[in-house]
Amino acid sequence: MTDLTTKLSTLSAAEKRSLLKQLIKKKTSAVATSTNDKDNDDIPLAYYDFSHSPQYRNLEQMIAGIKTKGGVVDPYFKVREGVNSNTVVINSREVINYSSYNYLGFAQDPDVCLATKEAIERYGTSVSASRLLSGEIPIHRELEQEIASLIGVEDAIVFTAGHATNESTIGHLFDKNDLILHDELIHNSIIQGCLLSGSTRISFPHNDWQTVDQILTEQRRRYKRILIVIEGVYSMDGDIPDLPKFIEIKKRHKGFLMVDEAHSMGVIGDRGRGIAEYYSDRINPTDVDLWMGTISKSFASCGGYIAGCQAVVRYLKYTAPAFVYSAGMSPGNTAAALASIRKLKAEPERVQSLHERAKLFLQLASDRGLNTGMSKHSAVIPVIVGNSVRCIQLSQAVFNRGINVMPQIYPAVEDKAARLRFFINFNHTPEQIHFTVNAVAEELAQI
Numbered sequence: 112m113t114d115l116t117t118k119l120s121t122l123s124a125a126e127k128r129s130l131l132k133q134l135i136k137k138k139t140s141a142v143a144t145s146t147n148d149k150d151n152d153d154i155p156l157a158y159y160d161f162s163h164s165p166q167y168r169n170l171e172q173m174i175a176g177i178k179t180k181g182g183v184v185d186p187y188f189k190v191r192e193g194v195n196s197n198t199v200v201i202n203s204r205e206v207i208n209y210s211s212y213n214y215l216g217f218a219q220d221p222d223v224c225l226a227t228k229e230a231i232e233r234y235g236t237s238v239s240a241s242r243l244l245s246g247e248i249p250i251h252r253e254l255e256q257e258i259a260s261l262i263g264v265e266d267a268i269v270f271t272a273g274h275a276t277n278e279s280t281i282g283h284l285f286d287k288n289d290l291i292l293h294d295e296l297i298h299n300s301i302i303q304g305c306l307l308s309g310s311t312r313i314s315f316p317h318n319d320w321q322t323v324d325q326i327l328t329e330q331r332r333r334y335k336r337i338l339i340v341i342e343g344v345y346s347m348d349g350d351i352p353d354l355p356k357f358i359e360i361k362k363r364h365k366g367f368l369m370v371d372e373a374h375s376m377g378v379i380g381d382r383g384r385g386i387a388e389y390y391s392d393r394i395n396p397t398d399v400d401l402w403m404g405t406i407s408k409s410f411a412s413c414g415g416y417i418a419g420c421q422a423v424v425r426y427l428k429y430t431a432p433a434f435v436y437s438a439g440m441s442p443g444n445t446a447a448a449l450a451s452i453r454k455l456k457a458e459p460e461r462v463q464s465l466h467e468r469a470k471l472f473l474q475l476a477s478d479r480g481l482n483t484g485m486s487k488h489s490a491v492i493p494v495i496v497g498n499s500v501r502c503i504q505l506s507q508a509v510f511n512r513g514i515n516v517m518p519q520i521y522p523a524v525e526d527k528a529a530r531l532r533f534f535i536n537f538n539h540t541p542e543q544i545h546f547t548v549n550a551v552a553e554e555l556a557q558i
């Protein structure tokens with residue numbers, strides 16, 4: 112605490128007001144004398160006009176570069192019609208689509224849509240308050256209980272965005288006395304949470320639990336708490352970490368482990384119950400302290416969750432800023448996720464079909480000599496092109512042949528790792544997959 116904060120905490124409200132008034136008076140008269148005889152003409156335009164800021168200029172240059180170097184139209188913000196599924200309509204043309212997180216096809220499922228409409232009729236379009244303060248509806252708790260039971264832990268809390276779930280949870284639970292170790296390929300939302308927490312942050316080489324173990328052996332005792340953060344399926348590469356090893360390490364060093372299941376929940380494990388099910392013969396779900404997932408992907412909605420022990424969920428419900436000071440999840444979003452999870456439980460065979468589709472894509476890609484990197488057992492499959500400009504050109508070439516897939520280029524990944532990223536979903540047909548892999552291989556050979 113600074114001297115001023117220490118002093119303020121000992122004063123009454125009236126004394127605080129008077130002290131602050133004096134300080135403000137002193138500050139403003141100092142500013143007034145220092146700027147009195149200047150007219151501010153020397154303050155650069157970039158400091159008070161966004162269109163002249165270096166950040167904005169860089170962005171415009173980057174977009175212009177994509178268009179001219181790639182010789183193509185801007186691949187971002189393409190407007191589509193209809194549901195984001197195995198096909199989409201863009202510019203009145205139907206194309207095969209690989210840019211959707213709608214892994215299990217629930218976003219257009221009649222039962223999910225009906226449950227959503229019924230929830231809106233019953234509760235309206237918004238809960239119009241923070242859940243803590245009159246925003247709570249019964250389906251919020253039902254959703255949280257379904258999520259907890261899906262994973263096999265005590266309880267869960269849902270937030271209105273996956274990104275905010277990570278940022279607020281990590282930023283709120285950890286502080287400057289703590290150490291956070293995260294995989295180098297971790298999602299931006301985790302990094303933002305680490306920055307907010309003020310903890311010491313170390314990014315370790317991808318999947319390298321040996322390095323984590325070594326760092327903790329050397330540094331554990333310098334910190335109060337330690338947190339290790341990994342993903343269930345990595346969102347750029349589609350690979351799965353060695354969860355049992357990370358659990359063993361976090362236990363030995365007496366720390367916490369967080370797993371982001373944005374791309375593993377609903378997708379991996381025989382019944383789509385995520386990485387806990389994938390390793391069910393070797394781990395116990397309660398070995399992970401913070402299970403994080405999004406409901407914007409397999410669960411056809413918008414939002415995120417933290418599942419774990421009752422204490423952590425209860426603490427977050429009463430104190431996490433993105434939960435307490437934010438309106439609760441809308442009835443429609445809550446009902447869509449709830450209906451999707453119930454449907455996943457009732458129809459696990461959907462997951463088997465998804466696995467078959469992804470396996471087929473990987474097999475055909477390997478037969479055609481395409482580089483799919485580390486992808487295995489998941490629905491995220493990159494085709495690594497190895498150069499940002501060629502990657503944009505390839506995405507444009509396959510778009511012309513009726514396939515929508517997004518390029519991932521520098522700075523999202525290193526230039527040499529530039530790739531097309533395919534999200535496979537339950538509704539893709541074998542014919543669509545055969546057609547796609549052939550088209551990609553042919554176009555790649557041309558550019």
Ligand SMILES: Cc1ncc(COP(=O)(O)O)c(C=O)c1O
Nearest residue numbers: 272273274298300346373405407
């Ligand atoms: C690994 C990971 N975590 C968190 C998020 C954020 O989730 P949401 O899009 O639901 O905000 C994403 C988004 O794609 C993600 O890939």
